[in-house]
Amino acid sequence: MRLADLTQHAGEWLRGGGPMHDVVISTRIRLARNLAGMPFLSRCSDEQKRDLEGRLRGQLLDADLAPEVFYVDVAAAGDLDRQLLVERQLISRQHSEADHPRGVAITGSETLSIMVSEEDHLRIQVLRSGFQLSEAAEEVRRIDDQLEQKISFAFHPQYGYLTACPTNVGTGMRVSVMLHLPALKMTGEIEKVFRAARDMRLAIRGLYGEGTEATGDFFQVSNQTTLGKTEEQIVAELCDQCVPNFVNYERRARESLCARRSAGINDKVLRADALLHSARMISSEETMYLLSLVRLGAHVGRLGDVDLKLINELFLLTQPAHLQKIHNRQMDAQERAEARAAYIRRRLGAA
């Protein structure tokens, strides 16, 4: 398995399947872990950082965690390759931009990625398509148990798993669910979702996580507290109340939009579809916006026969690093806009 092989399709988690996939794009759980008896990364000497990366790389590759595990030396990877990994959510932006020895172990299906030397020594991440929290929780626990047979993690009876940032301490577990909420955004009811999330002590962020404005209609809901709750409780909070409620709000908003503003919705959706079929230059922001409308249109039955898997893939494959990898050369923004429009037309089977 090589990085270049990844560019031809989207990861398993973006295939557009799974429970509640009309609203829930993907489910992600990540655990933060640090080795016992080692300083956290910011206080490691250069030599310790080299040792740490080498040691963990070996342990991850030997651990037999899943079939087809491969390791990318992120420090040695080129700019485009690192950006590609960020776009695929296999590493964080912070991990891509750091300047110390670091890497990531990935499974062929991309449902598991383990970052070495991010903010914590290990960040174990499991991704699933649609709403599959229990499955993801089970998987991440299995990986953690397996690693714990070989590696002693820093653990404190009162504080739990110790992390570089105290906001992650305890379980070290962050559960995130990516939601597509175009109808709530259109009706302005999205504010209600924000309020409900706040009441439940959940965080809401934009598509590519931390610190970015929500890109278009995609929102990521995640737990804020990691201490004082069991892993099961954290999962249950999102599973039992929050996510199914948000999904229902969105479905109701879609129904009411279709009933009350039928012509308007048809117009928006069909225009978006037409633009994607005929644009000659298109930015990634506009692409996101139009794909979001097409995705909505497909789910409310306003677009006839649409390949949803393809629409989901296009969200990813039209991003800058992916486009450049697909064309196998560096491109500036204008060249990308042309290449993006051409690529979308080709994939949609337009002229």
Next chain:
Amino acid sequence: MKCDKCGKPATVYLTEIVDGQKTQKHLCEDCAASEGITVKANVPISQLLEEFILQTAGGQQLSEMRCDVCGITFKEFRQHGLLGCPNDYEVFSKPLDSLLQRAHDGATQHIGKVPAYADGEQTRQASILRLRAELRLAIAAEDYERAASLRDQIKEMEAQ
């Protein structure tokens, strides 16, 4: 339109009807967030720390506390928001407890997973807390069989 509270440009318009009385409010982003009407993204740790330091007497003394394992001072932690080594949780435990309470909804005790290699009294207590939490979940799910077995486990652990 200006914010009713502070005069900054208002971005949130709120109409409330309470007992048939209609009131209208115009608020800026900050005031809307502080009234709990809208949410800002995650409160950054640096802000939590800053608020915490301002409220703590003897801030200066606290700033100079130092971990003798990794050498980090509380001040340096405050600046970057990242601790230097596991031992910092011991050295700074007092100021950290208040910080953790703010960040984690009042909690200062882990009740989640415990690795197999951890042992001792505190771990036993953590396990009991964990079982209690599971018991609550089992009762909420009306899984009385599991609840009974959890009660037995708790009793057993408490007797140890």
